[in-house]
Amino acid sequence: MDSLTLCRKLKTLMSTDTGETGCNPLPFPGTLSFTRTHRLHAVCPPQSAVVFVLEGTKTVTRGHERIEVRSGQGLLFPARMETSIENRPDSGSGRYSALFLPYDEAMIARAMTGPGPDAAPMPPLDGLRLDCDPVIGNALIHLVEMATEGGNDRVLDLCREALLLLIADRIDCLPLLWTSARTWSARCGSVIGMNPGRDWTARDIAERLGTSERTLRRRLSGEDCGLRRILREVRLNTGLGMLQSGRTSVGEVAYRCGYNSASRFAGLFRERFGISPGEVLRCAASGQPLAGS
Template identity: 30%
Template sequence: MIRMFEYDSKQAQSLSQVPVHQPSIIRVIYGEKSLLWQDESVLVGQGQLLLIPAGSHISFVNRPFLGRYRAVQLLLPHDLPQGILSSATDWRDPMPVQNISRAVDLAWNVLLQSLTLSLADPVQLHYLAALLLSLPDKRSVNWLYGHTQRSVTQAALALMSMSPSASWQQEDIADKLHMSTASLRRKLALEDTSFRQLLAEVRLCHGLAMLQNSSEPVLQVALACGYQSAEKFSLRFKQQFGLTPAAYRRTL
């Protein structure tokens, strides 16, 4: 369902090619986030939301204000809440940054409260619908959900995310999705991805979250992500995000 993540840092963070597997909304609380979006420089400051469609890979810099950066990210369901149909006829892509009006602020806060209190899923979806309907650019809902990942990618990600440390094989995923390994490979290729790429992204994103939200040693983080050594995890982490786990931890 809807998941909430909080990100804090005391120093600037520069991360590259961070995969986003679900439609997401990020609100910057302190500081600012800068990113390159379709060859255009975008700045997200306090009082703004960043909308990211599923399947995106974003490179960004988080910059603290007076020694603190803080943001909240909501990972949304792949399907629109029931009853949400945008009436916008202009299908040009809007900018991913939305200003926060009073209506958006109210809807955001009520949704976060429902998540904090672990209210029933239908209630959370009701408040999500209110947030989406409050966005000032009416093209945003079409755009945010118009890039939804195909079903096989979605299903494979959901399975691997349940246990990033498991020794997943293509045969495991194919069996759970009731198809042959060859069919799995072919369908993922049609969706411009692969088993290896998805598994690496799931594990590294899990590692990124653990580094942010726990004090576990890098070795323990590596093991929890399915890597057998801190060295191999650190190498893959740097290849994906552009900095080592230790360097990332130093920004917190």
């Protein structure tokens, strides 16, 4: 993968004026960029995602497993897979940067060639790592070029879907991504993630998912999960992504994630990730002009 070309194009894109919102100009979380090593515990993306490391090294730990994802490699994150992460800058450039691409249930379904399985085993972490060859590298560059040129959301979705198909040719990942996205906890997470600041009720979420509140609670109980836990996970992980943009304050992130008290948000954030929101914000701000989640 031509990481230097991709980084240059990302810098052009992410230097776009975001106005007063501080939002990522990409219609999906986008990129991370830091100049200081930082560690995060209990990271749990509400949607499946692929992370491509452009500079530096990402160390990912799940239970007793531990792998390194280096520049030119990617890693698949099935929805709600909880890991601890360390991002380390490259010794030459002094920067860590990565591209983060989420995939929702509908997008994964369109990539499937037939009915999805009812279950798929979780492979070891090493089985989720991907070496990015020139074809995937060019697909990534094309995606960023389309975003830079102002491509509409549907065109960018098609670029992401094409990239997912290329990855599936190299790693048998679609069954795993499909089954993880179709869990009731992941579906709830997707609904909440559309507006994490809303005062969600079980009835609201059940209506969005086309089921009854009673059935939803029963389904979640069968997955050993509850709505309160999902709501907190989604809000805190969404807040993490906002802070990693380096473009918003802790108070603003807290409010947009449904917390009226910034100190309450900061306490829950540190308890979960082992780092304060301010520390994440400082790490991200030091890595500008790249931004994202």
